[in-house]
Amino acid sequence: MASSSMESEKQDAHGKSRMLHPVAMMLLIMLVAVGLTYLLDSGQFQRQARLVVPGTYQLIAKQRDLTSLLAASPAASNDQQAYPASLFSAMAAIPAGLAKSAPLIFMIMFIGGMFGVLRKSGALDAGIDRLLARTGGNVYLLTPVLMVAIAAGSTFLGLISEYLVIIPMMLILAERLSLGPLYATALVAIAAKVGYLASVTNPLALVIAQPIVQVPLLSGAGLRLAVFVLFLAIGVAYLLYYVKRQGYSVPAALDHSQRLSLPHRFVLAVVGASVIVLVVGTSVWKWGDIQLGTFYIFEGIVIAIAAGMSVRTACDAFVEGMKGMMLAGLLIGLAKAVEIILHDSLVLDTVIFHLAAIVEGRGRLFAAEGMILVQMLLDVLIPSTSGKAAISMPILGPIGHLSGVSGQSVVLAFLFGNGLTNMVTPTSGMLLAYLATGKVGYGAWLRFILPLFAIFTLLAMAFMAFAVYSGY
Template structure:
């Protein structure tokens, strides 16, 4: 089976290097702190991602001089543009703040390294092909429905890094392109996250801010999800043309050893979901789960402990680029927070909404969230920062809290399909060995279609009093 391309395989001439892209995003963020005035809202607590208090924005003096080029902290009651030195210093800070997620991703890579070496993955893929006879009209809808359901109902995103190499291997075994395998996972996950029918990641934070019950209004979001997912399925099937000689379709039964390893993988995925929903597990517990699963797979495969450790380390190496990109994505947020310009951006845009029709205000809120998503890919941080300000402004224009949350979800989900500042998207691409510019060309038309449909959905939401 082909190795995952997280270490740089399959690069093509003219491909955009993801690390250079993140460095460019960081440099642009630093530049913004020199151009945009600084200001801040009061917050309900001292926590970094605590919700802001609407109507409390105040400008901060930001003297700019030669001293600003050097790193340093602003005096109390003032702001300071971010020093260009932060292009280096913010990376370790971003890595530190993302450490739990990074360790989880590395452990996931290690577990996958062990699993891949056993041949169970090849056997499982061959069995799946045999059962479906390789028919795309069966495989694609079933797989995308399953992946998207995990995303829209449970908020799963980073967990799908595990499945990207699997789907790429499946696509190549069927003679299809790597992009096809990647799209099956990524489009399904992104559409699911966009709708967030019951996703706790977004709704547990966003809905209480505007005083609506958590998970309420799911019927309309469910309709959006099913519509958008059907479009994404058709879009993925467009990429299902044969580009190489498919492997022979053989319906071979799994050996007891391969079956045991695949059952361990399935149990691991089930525990991810149960642990997250029932016991509040987070990245730390997920890391421990992947370590345990890797040990169990090593035992089930009859691999010596020392060899199993070597395979685990090799698998971790394949995820190093993905881990670095996630830390660099967080570094962009670190820079913008240090320059204290995020509140200014929200306040400036919010002031332009007053007096407009609610049918126009709802899509504008979505567009504001799309801009913010380029700057802050984190869903929870963006909800705490923007909804307390945009919610009351939307309400004054006649937009309900439920529709404001929907605008937030759609804006956040749409841009995270393409955002070059999204460390998770770049981690997905790194795991697949697909250049960003190639993904952009592939996904941009779908992004345009879903954006127009999202605007229409928000207008309908206002008209029906959602």
């Protein structure tokens, strides 16, 4: 097996990683956010519910005294006076971010707990060995099949955080094939991100964005389906090229005649049924993070019963599994803290106001391509898909109309910008959670994904040009 230089972080003489720890990296980004609250003007749009009202942006006076950086009790910004963040308010944003993200964080931890019970049952390892035996360990068959399934759930149903539970399974598969954690993480992340980038019928992205620009909900799916097929094919080929360069090996000790035990079959049947329930729960019953977290607790209990575990063994496995998701949950809370810092100092609306001014009054092609870049930049500050739609679409929609860009194309620009940057931005709590779960350093991920990111960006620009000139 070839070893990957991209798969492991650079190490010092003592064998320790020289790359910045993800928590330290998020704290550094928080300090940058604090600096932005001093550098950028504060301002605000009027809002109706969550949506901004175009043409209502107003500057708000801001006190930029650097002594406030050390204020223990910083004043809160309001409609009349804005205040930059202090170091104290930045630290206070951490528990606030954790609190605001609590449903998602606990759902992720319960995923870890359920997976801990599943791994303890032995059914997952046995099932993967059986899968490898049946397919001959052909990674060129397994990779596209798995990526198509994951991407379909993402683009049609909006699944994204739910796939955190898939990454540990892929880690076991990668280990069996002598492939590292980067392969396992990339298999899930590329497929899920491509699904969101295309969002053929993704309700989480489209249910807010399309009505704002007054186009029928879920309309325009034809072009987005073409985007999905092409981008996913390139993503699969990119990962398989990585596999070809690294090499892989099929376990020699696989027993092609060995059958799964009855308890293992029961457990895997529970896991298979849970996938169906998740699809129905998220798409039909509109489950949120709380309901999903509840479901993962219940699934962990059912798996323990099916495997015949003792209560103590099951509980220990569940707690141990939750521990493994602690870093992922913390990173999501820290990413939310960055958004809170910028929001509380009233600079987010200033950013969208000035970015929108770049494309306003331009030709339709420049305006459309510019909207992709605007959304990509906004994604660094507002990783939330729904949050970004609420603040950007009411502004960019009318600008697109005046420039001759259809509402459908404005939505496409939103999806492209949102999906592209979410592949690389360190402020995306979900991306960092994927990397933490897969035990892949952010630096190693960037080195691996940047060429694919560049290809996707160029293709997105080409698709946008086609959308503009075809009247999409």
